[in-house]
Amino acid sequence: MNLKIPLKRRGFILGALTTAIGLFAGAVPLIRKEKGMLTVRRSNDRGLANHGWLKSRHTFSFAEYYDPEHMHFGPLRVINEDRIAGGSGFETHTHRDMEIISYVIDGALQHKDSMGNVAVIKPGEVQRMSAGTGVLHSEYNDVPDKDTHFFQIWIMPNKRGVAPGYGQKSFETELNTQKLVHVISPDGKDGTIGIHQDADMYISRLKKSETLDFNIGDERRMWLQVVKGDVEVNGEKLAIGDAIAATDVSVANIKANEDSEMILFKLP
Template sequence: MLTLRRSHDRGHANHGWLDSYHTFSFANYYDPAHMQYRSLRVINEDYIAAGMGFGSHPHRDMEIVTYVLEGALEHKDSLGNGAIMRPGDVQRMTAGTGIVHSEFNPSAEEPTHLLQIWILPEQANLEPSYEQKYFPPEARSGKLRLIASRDGRDGSVVVHQDMNLYAALLQAGEQIQHPVSADRHFWVQVARGTVQINGEVLEAGDAAAIDNVTTLGAIAQADAEFLVFDLA
């Protein structure tokens, strides 16, 4: 079964310096029909203006994954971590018992385009931690590349939940057939381009919840970038 979540149906908030689209209920956007999908609680597509960003603010009891699509994002946190993320970088922050961080676009000219993802952890009060890894385009081209998992296998970042997160870059006409377990649940989020997923055409910003299948099939109708969440 496949259930579509179209880009234009998402919540939207434009703060001038921040233009944000909410796949699930977030901040002032509330839709009881779209609170979360399994342990996937937030997917925000953010456009941050040059030189702007989020000042220091707290989180707790959440796994936060950031995936940069364009531009750069500077991260600082109360654990002493500091880094600049660029396309291909994946960051995981375990908020656990509490963490404070800031996120800024360090460019004076270019906007930053990113996906910020929140995943409910399998237990509360984890020790806060941080991890960032780079996955070059060739590692994601023409296939589903594991970028986050519970056990950190294949060089993925560690997320404290029974889930696997894959990223893919497909050129127009490229196909993927990915065997899956019928007792798992899948969320596909298209970041760019146009891709047909199990017979349904999804464009940038579109998503689909997929259940009770044994194969995920993807055919790019235009160059595309998308994420696949494999969830318990």
């Protein structure tokens, strides 16, 4: 796969890397701890990048989008909702010291990296790449007439300089039969994919009027990103693309006002 991307697109990629490296240490938390704090992040308040071949919404500061009030949430550094046009993609580029997670919503994403992995990520599949000491990789949508819609998530590791690693798994069966599916964990147990951080990621699909009590626990924080649908979280109404952060809240009571899908994070 020989991807040719104009220099300005390379600058976009390098800008993202520079931002990530610069923020790894000393970044200011998104939310200061106050008892029972819920903070809503509306979809249209996110950063927007339109490169023609790539349309991206940035939850946190990324590349040319900079907002000092939205740098990260604990170790959760990036949530980008990306749409890649057919026949386009990211040419080979470098990452270091970051846990990079991709979750495909629609279409397919071709992946190739310097560890020798060549894969296609399909809807319902989660991919994790531990960049560690350094990884080269590319991502591409080779279907000419269909966009690839996916979320790319970066989580800062709790240890730098680890050996690079890769994991990929389909959770589609579980997502169609369970309200809440645990997909990312610190230890990789019970069918999850492990990362180098004390953080967990879940995916939930709820039918209209279904409810879910998500146990956050003590000394943990939650970030919930709405992928599809319309939900209420502890009385806060959230539409597609919206998100909510919870600090010092032990349980998130979730109700789906229509068929909905969410990505949830439990964080230190």
